[in-house]
Amino acid sequence: MNGTYSPYITFTEKEWSKLRSVTPFPLTKEEVENFRGINDKLSVREVSNIYLPLSRLLNLYVKASQMLFKGTHDFLGKQGSKVPYIIGIAGSVGVGKSTTARVIQALLSRWPEHPRVDLVTTDGFLYPKHVLEEKGLMHRKGFPESYDTKYLIDFLTAVKSGDPHVNAPLYSHVLYDRVPGEYTHISQPDILILEGINVLQQMQNFETPQLSVSDFFDFSIYVDADESDIFRWYVERFKIFCQTSFQNPDSYFHRYAGLSEEEATNIATNIWKDINQKNLHENILPTRYRADLILRKGQDHGVEKIRMKQL
Helix, strand or coil, rough: CCCCCCCCEEEEEEHHHHHHCCCCCCCCCHHHHHCCCCCCCCCCHHHHHHHHHHHHHHHHHHHHHHHHHHHHHHHHCCCCCCCEEEEEEEECCCCCCCHHHHHCCCCCCHCCCCCCCEEEEHHHECCHHHHHHHHHCHEEEEEEECCCHHHHHHHHHHHHHHCCEEEEEECCCCEEEEEEEEEEEECCCCEEEEECCCCCCCCCCCCCCCCCCCCCCCCCEEEECHHHHHHHHHHHHHHHHHHHHHHHHCCCCCCHCCCHHHHHHHHHHHHHHHHCCCCCCCCHHHHCCCCCEEEEECCCEEEEEEEEEEC
């Protein structure tokens, strides 16, 4: 953001860590290790200095939202249980959104005011593979047009309306597709975290174009880093996959299992340039300053700067 004034307050890790106040650290070292994504470098220190203060901030916001909901219902003379507080997490492929989402979910569930925290990714709302093939969109998978946005908005509408029985389609990275007949069941959690590359993009349901996915968020986070670092992390992760998950004969990417390191680097680089880099520049990066909070990562994959939108 340019100019003397900014809608954001910027914190270093040291400054942000002080905002933890007296919040106790509720996770074990083993739990932190289990939250790490492939090629991620999450540490106990980062969880303590970055994510624990963030959980305190979100706890304050959720409690205020619950009080506002109660006050509105009192004003209207209505009875009703609280509706889920929805947090959106966005950012590029390979930047570590999933790890961030898992850590935030675990920390928020430790607060007594909101122990039920569900996590859903937008992968399940991609059109099924056969539909993408029919539409000629397999090479655009992850771009806004590859999502069943009506389905996603209908899902969020049901969750935000307090529906006790809402299903989110389950996605398999092995199959590279939705799992037929499999769902994540959402039943009035205190908090719902929605994680996906394009959740802050104005993905609209054309039947009700006044609504975007981000309209349902009470709070939003963008996980940020230099593009050169994200590209490097993506290539490193792809090479790890070639030696691990791609070895599974059922994997959609099993054809990459026998690649040499040089071949894997070249293919990952081409995929990045042809798909992920374009999506980043056209759709993801332009949404960064819509977020309420920006987590800026350094070269080592750790968060080194936090920008919080001023109220």
